[in-house]
Amino acid sequence: MTDTANFLKELISAPGLSGYESAVRPLVEKVWRPLTDELSVSKLGSLHGFQRGTGPEPRQSILVAAHMDAIGLMVSAIVDGFLRLTSIGGIDVRILPGQMVTVHGRHDLPGMVVATPARLLPSNIQTGVVPLEYFLVDVGLLPEEVTDLVRVGDLVSFAQAPIELAGETIVGHTLDDRAAIAALTHCLELLRTRAHVWDVWAVATVQEEVSLGGAYTSAFQLHPSLAIALDVTFASSPGSPSHLTIPLGKGLSLVWGPNMHPFLYNTIKELAERLDIPFNFEPAPSHTGTDTFAMQVTAEGIPNMVIGIPLRYMHSPVEMVVLKDITRAGRLLAEFIAQLDENFMQKLTWDD
Amino acid sequence: MAIMTKEFNISQIRDDQVRLLERLSNACAVSGDEGEVRKIVLEEVRPHADEVKVDALGNVLVNKRGSGDPSLRVMLAAHMDEVGLMVTNDEGEGIYRFATVGGLSAADLIAKVMWISKDHIPGVIGIKPIHLTDAEERKKPFSVDDLRLDVGPGTSKVKVGDRATFSTKFIQHGPSLRGKALDDRLGVATLIELIKHAPPQIDLQAAFTVQEEIGLRGARVAAYAFNPDLAFVLDSTPAYDLPAWDVDENVIYNTRLGAGPAIYVADSSTLSDPRLIHYLVEIAEAYRIPYQFRQPGGGGTDAGAVHKQREGIPSVSVSVPGRYHHSAASIARLSDWQHTYNLVAAALFNLTPQVLAGER
Numbered sequence: 287m288t289d290t291a292n293f294l295k296e297l298i299s300a301p302g303l304s305g306y307e308s309a310v311r312p313l314v315e316k317v318w319r320p321l322t323d324e325l326s327v328s329k330l331g332s333l334h335g336f337q338r339g340t341g342p343e344p345r346q347s348i349l350v351a352a353h354m355d356a357i358g359l360m361v362s363a364i365v366d367g368f369l370r371l372t373s374i375g376g377i378d379v380r381i382l383p384g385q386m387v388t389v390h391g392r393h394d395l396p397g398m399v400v401a402t403p404a405r406l407l408p409s410n411i412q413t414g415v416v417p418l419e420y421f422l423v424d425v426g427l428l429p430e431e432v433t434d435l436v437r438v439g440d441l442v443s444f445a446q447a448p449i450e451l452a453g454e455t456i457v458g459h460t461l462d463d464r465a466a467i468a469a470l471t472h473c474l475e476l477l478r479t480r481a482h483v484w485d486v487w488a489v490a491t492v493q494e495e496v497s498l499g500g501a502y503t504s505a506f507q508l509h510p511s512l513a514i515a516l517d518v519t520f521a522s523s524p525g526s527p528s529h530l531t532i533p534l535g536k537g538l539s540l541v542w543g544p545n546m547h548p549f550l551y552n553t554i555k556e557l558a559e560r561l562d563i564p565f566n567f568e569p570a571p572s573h574t575g576t577d578t579f580a581m582q583v584t585a586e587g588i589p590n591m592v593i594g595i596p597l598r599y600m601h602s603p604v605e606m607v608v609l610k611d612i613t614r615a616g617r618l619l620a621e622f623i624a625q626l627d628e629n630f631m632q633k634l635t636w637d638d
Numbered sequence: 639m640a641i642m643t644k645e646f647n648i649s650q651i652r653d654d655q656v657r658l659l660e661r662l663s664n665a666c667a668v669s670g671d672e673g674e675v676r677k678i679v680l681e682e683v684r685p686h687a688d689e690v691k692v693d694a695l696g697n698v699l700v701n702k703r704g705s706g707d708p709s710l711r712v713m714l715a716a717h718m719d720e721v722g723l724m725v726t727n728d729e730g731e732g733i734y735r736f737a738t739v740g741g742l743s744a745a746d747l748i749a750k751v752m753w754i755s756k757d758h759i760p761g762v763i764g765i766k767p768i769h770l771t772d773a774e775e776r777k778k779p780f781s782v783d784d785l786r787l788d789v790g791p792g793t794s795k796v797k798v799g800d801r802a803t804f805s806t807k808f809i810q811h812g813p814s815l816r817g818k819a820l821d822d823r824l825g826v827a828t829l830i831e832l833i834k835h836a837p838p839q840i841d842l843q844a845a846f847t848v849q850e851e852i853g854l855r856g857a858r859v860a861a862y863a864f865n866p867d868l869a870f871v872l873d874s875t876p877a878y879d880l881p882a883w884d885v886d887e888n889v890i891y892n893t894r895l896g897a898g899p900a901i902y903v904a905d906s907s908t909l910s911d912p913r914l915i916h917y918l919v920e921i922a923e924a925y926r927i928p929y930q931f932r933q934p935g936g937g938g939t940d941a942g943a944v945h946k947q948r949e950g951i952p953s954v955s956v957s958v959p960g961r962y963h964h965s966a967a968s969i970a971r972l973s974d975w976q977h978t979y980n981l982v983a984a985a986l987f988n989l990t991p992q993v994l995a996g997e998r
Binding site for chain 2: 365366368376377378379380381383384385386395396398400401402403405406407408409414415420422424425426427428431446449451452453454455457520523524525526527530534535575598599600601602603604605606608
C-alpha cells in the first residue's frame, strides 16, 4: 500500500498550477501505473487511469475525478528587480504578505511576496487591505539578474513545505485537491484486490480552479455512465461560520443539491451507514464548486455525486487535512464501485 | 583628526559566519525568552573573552580587556530578542488565542506556520476560506484578536504562556540573505566576530541585549553595568527601497540595500553623538568602505537607552540595512554585512580617547 502521508507530502511539494499540471502529473503517473490497466493523458493534460471491470461487454463505466491543479500567481510585470503579480485561481490577498514562493523563471528562484509599504503607496490606499497590484515578489537578486532570469508570464507557486501536526494532520498548500488525488489512489489500491463489474476511470483533472476544463473534456472523452467528484470541503475553523462548515477529522461530507443525482446520493449514503464510515450532510443549493458542475452537463448529461474531504484554511499555504478522512473517502469510493452491478443504471431513477 | 594611518585588513564574510547567522536566525528568541540565542552566543564567545556573565535580565555581558592602563572602555550592543507571540488562552481542540510581543502586524501572521514553545511545536494561523467571503469583507484587514493559532486536532503540548515565532528557514540566495529575525541576528553575528578579533588597545564591553523590541530594557541595565566611555550599537534598520507609486523617485527609502552600513544621525529616541558619526565617516572614507546615512527620524535602537544612562554615554548606531523586518523574513545583502563589520572593526582598531577630545 502507498503510504498516504508520504505520497501526499510529495504531491503537495510539486507546483502544477492550473494549465501547467505537467509539474505534478508524473508523480501521480508513477503511483497509478501499477494500479491501472491503461494510463493516458488527455489533450488538455488530465491523467486517465483505467481499471477494467469483470462484467460482460459492453460494460458500464464510472469516472472518478480529483483535480491536480493548484492555485498560484503569475508574473505580470518586472519593476526595478521586483515582480508584480496576477493570480491564478481564487486568492484572498490577505494571505500574501510575507509568503514564501518559488518563481519559475529560467530556473527556479526562491522569492518572498511583500505588500508595498504603506509609505510608498498612493494616499487613498494606505489603510485597509492592499490590492494585489501593489504586491511585489522579492527574489533577492540585483535588477539586471532578475530581468535575465524572469519574464512576464512566469509562474509563481507557494513554497510552504508540508508539515505534520498533532492528530495525524497534514498542513501545506494545494491539499485542495491533492488530498483527493491521495484518496482516489487509495481507492484504486483497494479495487486492485477486489473484483468489480464496472470499468473504472480514475481521472486527475486539470484547470478545475479556473475553468473546469479538465472535467468537461475528460467526461466527454471517456463518456462514463456515472461520475463522482472527489474534492475538499470547508472544515470548521476559527473565523469560519459554523453553519457552512463540517468538523475536521470526523468524517466525509456527502453533498446534496442540484449537481447531484438523488439516487446516487442515497445509495452512497446508505452504503456509508452500512459500513460505519462517518459522514456529514452538506447542502449545496446551486453550484458545488467542483468538477461535478461540469461533468453533470457534459454530452447528454451524466448522473453525478460529490464526496468531500473536510479541510481547513482552503486556498492558503496552510491548508489542513486529517489523514483518516482521506482513507475514509478512498474506502467509501472503492466499496461503492465494487458493489455496482450490471443492473445499476436501470435502478437509477429520479422518482420512486 | 586624520588618525587613520594604521594598516587594517579588510575581511570577507566567511562561510562559517554565514552558517552561524543561519543558526542565529533559525533560533527562536521572542523578547523575554532569549534562551536559544543566548546559548549560541555563550558557546561562541566564551573561548574568546576574559569575562562572560548573564545578568539579572538575561543579557550576555562580555568583557575583553585591553592592554592600556586604563584602556578606553567601549561598549558594543546587539539585541538577541525578536518580535513574536505569546499564547494567552487555550480554547480547546488545539486552538489558541495569542498576543503579539513587539511590533508585529496581524497582516504578517496570516497563513504562516509558526513554531511554538522551546520544543518548536508547529502551529498555523489560518483564515476563513475565500469561498466563504465577499469582496467587501476581503478589503477589511484582520486584527490580532481575529486570529488563532491552530496546532491540529490531536493532543496538544502547547501551554498558555508559550512563545511563538515564524518557522522561516534561513537561506542565502545570490547576493542576499533571507531569514527571520535578521533584526538583529545580523548585529549579534557581527558582534560575535568583533569579539573574536578585538583590537588590543581598548576594553571591549559587548552586550548581547534582551527585550530591545519591547522598550530597550536590556540595554539600559547593560550600559549601567559596563559604565563605558562610549558605545556603538549594532542593529539592522529597515530598507524601504521598493518601487513607489505616484512619485518619480522613492525619496523615503530610509536605507537602501547594497549601499553599505547605515550610520544613524537621528531616530525617534537618539541624536547620535556627532563626534562618533564624524569618526565613522572618516574611517569609512579612509578605508574606502561604502556607507550610507540612515534617513533621520522614526525607529530606534538600544542607543536610545544607552546614551541616557548614568552621566550620559556618547553613542552611535550602525545598522546593516534589511527589508521586511518584523515579518516572516527579512532580506539583507551579504556585502552590507561585510562592510558593516569592516567599518566597526576598523573603527575599533583605530580608536583612541582622542575621538572624544572635543566637546559635543
